[in-house]
Amino acid sequence: MPAERAAGDATFHDLVQQQVALLSTKGWYHSIELPDGGVIQGMIGIDALQARLAAFPIPADLTGKRVLDVGAWTGWCSFEMERRGAEVVAVDCIEFAEFREAHRLIGSRVDYRILDVEELTPERLGLFDYVLFFGVLYHLRNPLLGLEKICAITKDTAFVESFVTDNGSAPCVMEFYETDELGGQIDNWFGPSVACVAALCRSAGFARVNREYVAERRAGFTCRRKWEPAPANPTEPAPLLYSAVNNRTHDIEFHPGKDEYICVYFRSEAPELTRDRVRIEIDGLGAPSLVLVNLRAYEWQANLRVAPGLAAGTHRVRLRTASSGYSNAFEISYGTSASPRGASAAASVSPQQPAPVVYELSNGMTRTNVFHGHRNEYICCRFRATETALDRAGVVLQIDEAEQPVMFLTDLGGGCWQVNARLPLGLTPGAHCVRVRTAASSFSDSARLELSLA
Amino acid sequence: METEAAAAADQSRAEIDRRKLEEIARLGWYHSLELPGGRIIPGFQPLDVLRNRLAQFPIPADLHGQRALDIGAWDGWFTFELERRGARVMAVDSTEFENFRTARDLLGSQAEYRIADVCRLSPAEIGYFDIVMFLGVLYHLKHPMLALEKVCELSTGLVCVESFVTDDGTNPTAKPVMEFYETTELCGQFDNWVGPNTACLLAMCRTAGFARVELESVLDHRAHVTCYRHWPEPDRASDGGGGAARDSAPYITAVENAATHGRDFSASNDDYVAIWFKSPPADLAPADVFPRIGPYGSHPVFLQNIGGDGWQVNCKLPPGLAPGWHAATVRIAGSAWANPVRIGVDLTPEQRRQRPASADAAGIRIAIVTDGKTWERNLIHTGIQSCISLWVAGLPEGAMRDDITIWLDGDDLPAVFLSEPDREGLRQINAMLPSGARPGERSVSVAFSGAVSPPVPVRLV
Numbered sequence: 010m011p012a013e014r015a016a017g018d019a020t021f022h023d024l025v026q027q028q029v030a031l032l033s034t035k036g037w038y039h040s041i042e043l044p045d046g047g048v049i050q051g052m053i054g055i056d057a058l059q060a061r062l063a064a065f066p067i068p069a070d071l072t073g074k075r076v077l078d079v080g081a082w083t084g085w086c087s088f089e090m091e092r093r094g095a096e097v098v099a100v101d102c103i104e105f106a107e108f109r110e111a112h113r114l115i116g117s118r119v120d121y122r123i124l125d126v127e128e129l130t131p132e133r134l135g136l137f138d139y140v141l142f143f144g145v146l147y148h149l150r151n152p153l154l155g156l157e158k159i160c161a162i163t164k165d166t167a168f169v170e171s172f173v174t175d176n177g178s179a180p181c182v183m184e185f186y187e188t189d190e191l192g193g194q195i196d197n198w199f200g201p202s203v204a205c206v207a208a209l210c211r212s213a214g215f216a217r218v219n220r221e222y223v224a225e226r227r228a229g230f231t232c233r234r235k236w237e238p239a240p241a242n243p244t245e246p247a248p249l250l251y252s253a254v255n256n257r258t259h260d261i262e263f264h265p266g267k268d269e270y271i272c273v274y275f276r277s278e279a280p281e282l283t284r285d286r287v288r289i290e291i292d293g294l295g296a297p298s299l300v301l302v303n304l305r306a307y308e309w310q311a312n313l314r315v316a317p318g319l320a321a322g323t324h325r326v327r328l329r330t331a332s333s334g335y336s337n338a339f340e341i342s343y344g345t346s347a348s349p350r351g352a353s354a355a356a357s358v359s360p361q362q363p364a365p366v367v368y369e370l371s372n373g374m375t376r377t378n379v380f381h382g383h384r385n386e387y388i389c390c391r392f393r394a395t396e397t398a399l400d401r402a403g404v405v406l407q408i409d410e411a412e413q414p415v416m417f418l419t420d421l422g423g424g425c426w427q428v429n430a431r432l433p434l435g436l437t438p439g440a441h442c443v444r445v446r447t448a449a450s451s452f453s454d455s456a457r458l459e460l461s462l463a
Numbered sequence: 464m465e466t467e468a469a470a471a472a473d474q475s476r477a478e479i480d481r482r483k484l485e486e487i488a489r490l491g492w493y494h495s496l497e498l499p500g501g502r503i504i505p506g507f508q509p510l511d512v513l514r515n516r517l518a519q520f521p522i523p524a525d526l527h528g529q530r531a532l533d534i535g536a537w538d539g540w541f542t543f544e545l546e547r548r549g550a551r552v553m554a555v556d557s558t559e560f561e562n563f564r565t566a567r568d569l570l571g572s573q574a575e576y577r578i579a580d581v582c583r584l585s586p587a588e589i590g591y592f593d594i595v596m597f598l599g600v601l602y603h604l605k606h607p608m609l610a611l612e613k614v615c616e617l618s619t620g621l622v623c624v625e626s627f628v629t630d631d632g633t634n635p636t637a638k639p640v641m642e643f644y645e646t647t648e649l650c651g652q653f654d655n656w657v658g659p660n661t662a663c664l665l666a667m668c669r670t671a672g673f674a675r676v677e678l679e680s681v682l683d684h685r686a687h688v689t690c691y692r693h694w695p696e697p698d699r700a701s702d703g704g705g706g707a708a709r710d711s712a713p714y715i716t717a718v719e720n721a722a723t724h725g726r727d728f729s730a731s732n733d734d735y736v737a738i739w740f741k742s743p744p745a746d747l748a749p750a751d752v753f754p755r756i757g758p759y760g761s762h763p764v765f766l767q768n769i770g771g772d773g774w775q776v777n778c779k780l781p782p783g784l785a786p787g788w789h790a791a792t793v794r795i796a797g798s799a800w801a802n803p804v805r806i807g808v809d810l811t812p813e814q815r816r817q818r819p820a821s822a823d824a825a826g827i828r829i830a831i832v833t834d835g836k837t838w839e840r841n842l843i844h845t846g847i848q849s850c851i852s853l854w855v856a857g858l859p860e861g862a863m864r865d866d867i868t869i870w871l872d873g874d875d876l877p878a879v880f881l882s883e884p885d886r887e888g889l890r891q892i893n894a895m896l897p898s899g900a901r902p903g904e905r906s907v908s909v910a911f912s913g914a915v916s917p918p919v920p921v922r923l924v
Contacts, residue, residue: 103722125732150670150733151606153656181648185639185659187666188764195764198608201643208645212605212656257558267557267580268605270653284646299646299653312653382491434561 039085041111049111051083058085064222064229065168067139071095077137077162078119079126080145084108087119090141098134100124126155129162131318136164146171146206147191150198152183156213161318166233169210173228177203177220203228214317216288216295236288236295245333248277248309251427252419253326253339256312259373259387259429260416261401265344269315270299271326276307279330284311289328291316291341305376319343339419362450365392365426370443370456373429379459380432387416388430392445392453399426403448406430408458409441438462480651483507494540496566504566506538513540519679519687520623522594526550532592532617533574534581535600538562542574545594553589555579581610586617586783593620599685601626601664602649605656607641611671615690616782619758622690624668632661632681639663661686672782674753674760692781694753694760697799712799713742713774717882717891718791718806721777724879724893726864728808734780735764738793740801741772751796754778756806757789784808804883826857827909827916830889843923849896851876854889855909855916862890868910869894870918896923 037051039058048055068074072094078087081099088111091097097119099108104123112119122134126149140163142156149155159167172191174184184191184200191197201209203223207230210218215232222229251274255263263269273289284301289311298311311328321344329335369391372380380386390406401418406428413430421427428445442455487493492506494513503510527549533542536554543566546552553575554563563576577589581600595618604610614622627649629642642648642658649655659667661681668676668690675694679687720728721735728734738754745751749763752774759781766776776793787810790803807814834843835850843851851869858867864881869892880893892909906918 150608154606154609180642181645182640182642185641185663185666187639187670199641205643208643212643212645266583381488 037083037107039083041083041085041088041115043114044116051085053085055085058089061143061170061229062086062089065231066221067093067168069093071139074138075135077129077134077140079129079140079142079159080148081105081108081121082144084111084117084119084121086141086143088112088115088117090139091117091119095139098122098137100129102126126158127151129158131162131320134162136318137162138165139163140167142167143170144172146209147199147201148196152199152201153209153212156209157317160214160232160234160316163215163232163234163318165235166231167210167215169206169230169232171206171228172197172200172226173203173206173223174200174226175202177223177228179204181205181208206230211297212314214296214314216290216297234294236290239288239329239334240332243329243332243334245279245330246277247334248275248279248328248330248336249422250275250326250328250336250339251421252417252429253341254417254429258416259431261341262345263315263319263341263343265319265321271313271315271341273298273311273313273326273328274304275309275311275328275336277309277330277333278307279333282309282330286331287311287328288331289313289326291319291326292324308376315343321345337420337422360449360451362447363395364451365394365445365447365453367392367443367445367453367456368425370458372458378457379461382432382436382460382462386432388413388432388443388458389427390430390443390445390456391421391425391427393424394426394447394450395424396447396449397424399447404428404445405447406443406445407452408433408436408443432460436460477651484651492538492562494538496538496540496543496570498569499571508540513544516598516625516685516687517541517544519625519682520689521621521679522548522623524548526594529593529620530590531594531596532589533596533598534584534614535598535603536560536563536576539566539572539574541596541598543567543570543572545596546572546574550594553577553592555581555584557581582606582613584613584617589617591619591783592617594618595622597622598625599627602657602659603654607657607659608667608670611667612782615671615673615692618690618692619783620692622673622692624664624686624688624690626664626686626688627655627658627684628661628664628681628686629658629684630660630681631684632678632686635662635678637662639666664688669762670779672759672761672779674755674762674781676762692759694755694794697794697797711743711797713740713793713795713801714886715740715791715793715801715804715883716773716885717880718804719880720806726806726881727810728780728806730780730782730784730786730809732780735777736761736780736791736806737775737777738791738804739769739773739775740793742774742795742798744772745795747774747795749776752776752793753795754791754793755800756781756791757784757808759783780808786811787814802883827911827914828856829907829909829916829919830854830856832907832919832921835893841919841921843896843921845896845900845902845923849900851894851896851907851921853892853894853907853909854885855892856887856889857916858884858890858911862911864892866911867892870908870910870915871896871900871921872905 040051040055041049074095076090076095076097078099081087081101087097087099099119099121142159146152179202181204183205186197189195207218210232216236217233219231253271253273256270256272284298287298296313296316298313300312302310323340323342325338327335327338371389373387373389406413416429419427438460444452444455446452487507495506495510496504529550531545531550531552533554536542536556542552542554555577559578597614639662641663644655647653673690675691677689717739721737749766752763761778761781763776788805791806792800792803794800831854833852835852864878867878869876876894878892882891884890902923907921908918909916
């Protein structure tokens with residue numbers, strides 16, 4: 010019976026009072042406020058529930074927002090989010106009759122689902138502006154996997170609350186509970202330190218993780234998927250993004266079945282760039298860097314994990330520093346079948362465009378033109394071309410007149426391009442010639458690389 | 464001073480890490496390899512180091528007829544060594560190493576090579592393996608428990624786990640803890656995610672679902688752990704050809720899903736099996752109790768005496784069970800296996816129908832009615848989680864729980880549990896009473912397949 014129609018109805022009031030009397034003996038976890046002002050007293054009082062929620066910056070007006078409450082238990086948070094105007098999905102791993110009762114008494118429209126955290130996917134539930142993840146993390150055998158699922162389903166912000174083993178001073182560790190070590194309960198698996206919860210949240214893919222409180226062995230974190238807004242008046246020049254490639258294959262294809270990492274190569278003239286000042290984003294969602302390496306002068310490499318929740322298709326990577334505007338974007342491809350590499354332009358055509366001019370040929374690892382035959386070395390060839398629209402399939406790279414698969418191509422701006430290819434196996438030590446052409450041009454002059462086996 | 468010393472230590476460690484990486488890059492090979500004709504490809508790890516790593520584990524010298532999986536094969540030394548011993552080997556790595564393919568060609572190896580993340584491996588695609596090598600991989604994974612469960616699922620015999628650990632393994636009672644490496648904290652590499660201590664590594668291996676987990680050694684922060692999927696078979700001496708030992712076998716009275724109290728299990732859940740058994744009074748400890756589900760042992764996670772010679776043991780549903788019926792049994796140290804009781808794992812409707820209920824149910828009779836918690840006869844306490852237990856004679860062997868209903872003055876109560884027959888041929892049936900059940904004198908009967916037992920009086924209080 011919907012609450013708005015039940016208010017003032019004497020029969021409903023009597024029914025509710027009967028239910029309250031009955032339910033109060035059932036051992037409710039959350040207390041629940043009823044439409045007529047009555048309260049079902051649970052283990053946790055309304056004041057404590059309100060205080061916990063107030064510790065997080067959750068908007069008072071959630072009209073038009075979707076909210077997911079993971080580990081809803083009796084449902085106080087779900088119903089409170091609904092009261093604030095949100096469309097709410099509540100999830101638990103087992104069904105609580107108390108939730109159903111409260112749902113009915115309140116006349117709630119919250120969508121109640123019985124799912125494990127691993128089953129929370131955008132395909133199943135859609136995306137959410139806000140996600141509440143209270144008191145669940147330490148019940149998971151794979152806590153980081155759980156947080157990755159939470160991150161993937163979050164559009165804006167997740168609020169994470171967990172049992173913690175310390176007051177914030179301990180190093181980044183988690184205890185493992187094989188049986189009932191924690192509280193005599195067998196459903197507790199990991200006890201993270203405060204530092205560890207924050208690290209896990211960042212590793213799951215959240216751009217910004219802010220600790221809200223630590224008290225009485227519980228800690229709360231606000232985890233945002235977006236970087237803070239770019240500065241209105243940048244004080245540093247925007248970086249130039251050269252490429253964003255798969256660190257395993259060095260091409261732009263990323264595979265959903267694998268734990269994939271991106272190497273982002275860029276140029277930034279910002280002084281004293283550090284990892285925590287780099288803001289890389291994929292389709293507008295921020296992703297923290299794992300390492301930042303200065304390759305030479307203003308040339309940098311940052312490595313990061315592919316942000317969770319990417320749909321199949323192409324995605325735009327770009328970056329800025331804490332004090333700059335955004336760079337150009339570079340497209341990567343996720344979960345799509347790889348196109349044949351560099352084969353389609355092989356057919357000879359009569360040149361309609363001037364030949365490209367190679368102005369730099371280097372080892373992708375060392376940035377010199379000397380190669381050592383190492384496993385991950387690749388050829389990085391930069392050239393000028395008059396054409397304004399090149400694609401990877403339309404560029405041919407040859408070593409000693411043997412065509413090599415093109416791993417990726419990027420527009421460096423100003424008519425400059427970079428094409429990467431792997432060093433072929435079996436190349437003999439000594440000097441070798443590299444040249445490129447486009448589908449519509451003849452070959453460039455040859456540039457020289459040196460293979461010197463260690 | 465201490466900070467300076469620590470900084471110096473950090474610096475020298477970073478220097479060692481850097482030199483190690485340079486050396487690997489210079490050589491181009493991580494594993495050394497011995498080619499036919501005696502030529503050796505020198506890698507970062509010399510042959511004697513590789514042999515010593517393998518020698519930590521009890522792997523037979525002759526592996527003919529066995530299937531082996533090498534996860535994280537890198538350049539392939541372990542793959543080729545197991546193949547040399549006669550095994551059919553599949554090598555898996557997360558990244559393709561051209562060295563592996565080169566070595567395979569040079570050695571004329573038949574080993575299959577796959578590129579996949581360990582958590583994505585599935586028996587449906589690659590089958591099961593007698594031996595799984597899981598060397599030097601665990602600490603590179605973000606979800607170590609998930610990987611260990613996956614590895615357990617793929618194995619039918621033993622799994623060799625080698626991992627970085629944060630301690631030297633000399634304190635077996637250390638609190639199990641695991642460091643988490645957000646970036647490059649461990650060895651300057653960003654592909655290291657977790658560092659368990661030895662106690663934590665062992666606890667995680669046990670939790671993954673193995674029967675037995677044994678620490679072989681810890682050498683220079685590398686722990687070597689052998690994980691077995693089987694219990695040793697009962698001692699021949701105590702078995703005595705089946706006579707005395709058979710009598711000492713425990714007797715199982717009930718098996719159920721510890722969470723749902725049903726007899727259905729799902730391999731995709733973290734399901735636990737509760738086994739109730741009778742065994743002559745003895746101070747049983749978890750280490751004396753050996754549950755087995757299907758072909759796999761599963762170590763006790765919970766054991767309690769429920770009065771007299773009655774015991775309850777809980778164990779994880781072992782990973783890797785195919786959909787269908789599996790026998791659950793248990794033995795205690797020195798005993799033979801108990802009477803097996805079948806449980807269903809991810810049953811299809813077809814598999815359920817494999818045990819058609821007999822129409823011959825006319826003779827069903829309630830022998831005993833008790834409260835499901837207090838065991839008081841013909842007296843049921845109402846309230847939260849009120850439960851009624853019946854012992855019933857005459858149910859056909861193929862009777863299934865879901866086909867049985869308890870009638871309380873004509874109201875249906877679905878059975879939540881049905882045991883196998885006990886020594887007198889009685890089967891226990893449990894049902895939950897609704898929390899609002901009306902106290903008073905009532906009558907209860909059992910309905911099955913169109914037949915109804917004679918009613919028996921029961922008092923609800």
